[in-house]
Amino acid sequence: MKDEDISPLVRVGVIGAGQLARMMGDEASKSNVRVVVLATGDDESAIATADAVVFGDPRSMDDLRALAAESDVITFDHELVDLTLLSALADTGVTLRPSPDALRFSVDKLVQRAAFALEGLPVPAFCEVRAPEEVPASFFANGQPPVLKAPTGGYDGRGVHFPDSLEECHELIRAMGAIGPVLVEERCTLLSEVAQMVVRSVAGDVKLYPLVTTVQADGMCNEVRFPVTLDDATIAHANDLTTRIAELIGLVGVMAVEYFVTPQGLVINELALRPHNSGHWTIEGCVTSQFANHLLAVSGQPLGDTSPVVSAAVMVNVVGSDVPATPEAAAIDGAFVHHYGKAWRSGRKLGHVTVTGEDIATLKMQAWKSAHLYGTRTQETQ
Secondary structure, three states: OOHHHOOOOEEEEEEOOOHHHHHHHHHHHHOOEEEEEEEOOOOOHHHHOOOEEEEOOOOOHHHHHHHHHOOOEEEEOOOOOOHHHHHHHHHOOOOEOOOHHHHHHHHOHHHHHHHHHHOOOOOOOEEEEOOHHHOOHHHHOOOOOOEEEOOOOOOOOOOEEOOOOHHHHHHHHHHHHOOOOEEEEOOOOOOEEEEEEEEEOOOOOEEEOOOEEEEEEOOEEEEEEEOOOOOHHHHHHHHHHHHHHHHHHOOOEEEEEEEEEEOOEEEEEEEEOOOOHHHOOHHHHEOOOHHHHHHHHHOOOOOOOOOEOOOEEEEEEEEOOOOOOOHHHHHOOOEEEEEOOOOOOOOOEEEEEEEEEOOHHHHHHHHHHHHHHHOOOOOOOO
8 A cells, every 4th residue: 555556536544433533524525535434333423424434443453454455544533542553554555644653742642742852842841750759859849749641541631630739649650650651740830721733744745724722621622712812923933833843743634732821931732643622613714624634634635725714713512411412502693513423421522513703702602502502511611
């Protein structure tokens, strides 16, 4: 499976069949591709929009080979993958975009932090430990215990801990260290959080989406707002950092970079080498959505225009409750309601609502009204 063998209608295999793969399927016709998903069961979200489905386990080489047999290139809708297995698959000639080497920067937070620090990129002070006594005293200097993270396997706040006391910090490190290494990070003073999507082609062309404000609740993205209210110098710095990261890791496809806005400037928080929650607003808000551009990039085609087509947008996640989605949610002026086709349960991300227009304050009110009619349990943040 080599680049020159890719047919005009490219078969893009997707490891994972969740809502991100579902939205790739929605945008496939705009990108001249066929989407083939690797699903673990017949109730997964992306089956409804995929052109073809392979059932299997993403940690099984036989199942990965089955997906490869139906695909010209393979990409991802999540990072809960085995990099050793993916590298072995790539060694057999299968094209993976992003590559296993690039994916390592999002799959393993310790790898990412060490590489970025070496390049002089702004990351929190960090260290790797297995026991409480290995944590330098400087991590407690500001009177707050540090943040503790599992280097792999976490998403939507999973595997991230904010201990309230020294005792709790030590207990968590002992428990986590018994399983594997612990990433210890300084607790940054946050003014806000922002994120930026970027897309990079096989040829190395880079296009940036506008920076957006993100609001978190219980470790999960709650709300996204475009445009940001930061000064031009900070926006320019984000543009530069995001471009540098994409080129440093050899990205092919889309990537989200999450930043902390601190009194000292921007600090890199997390990466996601795939479509991302912070980019859902681009479906209605930009010339080319993050999903269409991801498919264009990984299939070796020229990138689409990332310019916004709206003055402002607010996206709110719908997180499970006991109330089903209602038609009234879509009746709110300017609201675009996206349902992921998942069974409803508490705490599960089930859809999102995007409202576009002119005034952020008005859009925020409309987006939350629609999301609450939809049935979200999350509460509006100020």
